[in-house]
Amino acid sequence: MSARSTSYLAWFKNPKNKDRVLTYVFGLVAIAGFLIVWAVAADFLNIVYLPGPYEVFKAFIASFSTPDPSMGTTMWQNIWASLQRFLYGFIIAFLVAVPLGLLMGFSKGFERIAKPIVEIFRPIPPIAWVSLFLVALGLFWGPIVVIFIGVFFPLLSNVIFGVKSVDKYLIDAAKTLGAKRLQVFTKVIFPSTVPYIMTGITIGLGIGWMCIVAAEMVSVVGGGVGYYIYINGQIGRFADMYGGMVMIAILGIATVGASRFAENRLAARMGMK
């Protein structure tokens, strides 16, 4: 056996590396299996609502170079439009949910005031707000606020949970050392909550992409992947519609993956993992 293959074998025998390789291999096998099942089902059922993976792939690739006949936009333009809306909605949700969550977790009195209002609005799905926001806020801010609603509540919940999960002994130790209330918050509570904030961001990103179609389906300015899915579904161009769904999946995986990577790195650095 060559020196190189010996070194690969030794690398593979490391349980951590082996686990990682097997995760990727099984993941690829699962995706391949899904594509095969999809192709067989499409062929067997032979209905317009379920085009096969190859048809969807062709439509998906073509969408980047050929403007959509209804919208006149390429997929690049739709991605850019959706990304802008998504980022605006996400950033505003972050700027509101994190301070509010820290306050609600830290201050019992504030929690007593804010919690009933939060609990009233939490169960209402973002899609229910679409028509109202469009009329009230217009074509630019309407979809952004729908995404804000989708991201806000999971992020808020995680921040509150993070604050309440701080080890009481750490707080007591800080107080014993003479820390004032604000110092306890800035030196103990807030740093301990950061990993929970990152978890909330990861969850919020996923939900935000789920809200994109709802946010864009009524009307938008400048296109969008969600609107692309909706319009093509409306006029029966199903291969294109599925292509749009694939794009949402890719964008979701990319952003959530990046967030999860950052979350793991931060947790490791802070000794949480």
Added chain:
Amino acid sequence: MEKKQRNIVIAIVVVAIVIIAGIGVAVLYKPSNNSKTIYWITVAPINQEAVLKAGTAQGAVGWEPYSSAALLDGNANLLTWSEDVWPNHPCCVLAVKYDSHFPDNATNEDLIARIVRANMDASNWLIQTAATHDQNYTALLQMGAKFSSTPSFPISQAMVADALNHTGYSNDITPQVKGWFVNFTNMFASLNQLNSFGGYSNASNYVNAMINTTYLQKALLVQPSNTILNPKQAVNVGYLNGDLHQFARVIAMNKTLWGGKTLFEKYGVNITSPAAFAGGAAEMNSGFALGIINIGYLGAPPALLLRANSNILVQIVSLVNTEGSAILGDKAITSFDQLVGQTVATPGPGSIQHLLLSYYCQQKGYTLKLKGT
């Protein structure tokens, strides 16, 4: 950082740079400035007046009575009626779809013929009343106002009267009507919105396969019935919310006019309407495709487009109305040319109104694009 992790980070950064560069090129590259562009956004006709008032759009194309409502409220200027662009064009139709729950047998065909007859009688009553302004005219306007109004957007009798001046009601599928259906199909094909002619070689063969005029003939032979012929299983009828193009259905459902029964009951048919639909595409995709409705009132263009694209095998059995749409400008817009660079609210691609706007823009030498693109 371990070498492996550093490589992963570098790979992610490189991919991100490529994606951002690609998006940047696509967005920053602008074709030569086209000063002859009109932009569109999707807004349901019932909301179009509010959108004009708010300045979100400077033009609108919708169906009656919402066009007349915006004009009489003083929130819009008329740019053109659809009848001036396409004289005598057909608009809404009655379409039926048979499936395993509502099979194509003699009994169901008879029920459909009776529904067509009820629609025919209602249309004739509507045409006569609107033309003669007889003792039923006020009742007619009240029915229309009640049907099309919502608490947020009330419709007055004057608006209904104006709408009736611009909407025709007719049931016959003449060769001219068929010709229009072929035109609509070809327009969708030229816009690349049509996947195929539904398995037929051209639009004409496709339309011929879709139209079934036998029900109009059978309807003339139908007699009233003292008993309901389908007491256990109602025929599910779809229609569009507030759309006065389908006024005949509203009249047919009025028990006061027909001696304590609806016109459908007079002809022995038990019908129910599960829901009103927001547009023709929704009626096709949610109503017919899911089997929620068996027969429906909807625009001919969405029926033509989605039968071909989605294989929802509806048959057009009767015409319902002609004309009845308008292109409007806001208070500052008095000619279509002033809409260049501005935004027009439409019910969306697939609707006859959007098709009308596309056609009119093309005739005038303008390009129609989604707002923001």
